[in-house]
Amino acid sequence: MSITIVLRKQTFSLEDNLTVQQALDQLGFTPESYLVLVDGRLAELDELLASNAQVELIPTIAGG
Numbered sequence: 001m002s003i004t005i006v007l008r009k010q011t012f013s014l015e016d017n018l019t020v021q022q023a024l025d026q027l028g029f030t031p032e033s034y035l036v037l038v039d040g041r042l043a044e045l046d047e048l049l050a051s052n053a054q055v056e057l058i059p060t061i062a063g064g
Contacts, residue, residue, distance in 0.1 A: 001051030007034075007059075016053070021045040023055065034059055 005012040005023060014023055020036050020043050035058040036043045049055065 003049045003051075003053045003055060005055040005057065007057040016049060016051040018049050019045065020047050020049060020055075023049060029057065032060070 001016045002013045003016050003018065003023060005014065005027065007029075012027055014026055018026070020038070021031065024031050024034070024036075024045075031045055036045075037056040037058065038047065038049065039054055043055075
């Protein structure tokens, strides 16, 4: 099975049994730059992603 990760209109597929942190690392994304929703709810970085998990990355906005 796999995990589906959506960022804007891009979709990525990764193997399952990864944590949120490991998935972000594999894609080269920094956790500070995104809110992570797993199956519609806010996720912690150490959360294990189940098979067929739907992960949405929402870029955080910083101003100056």
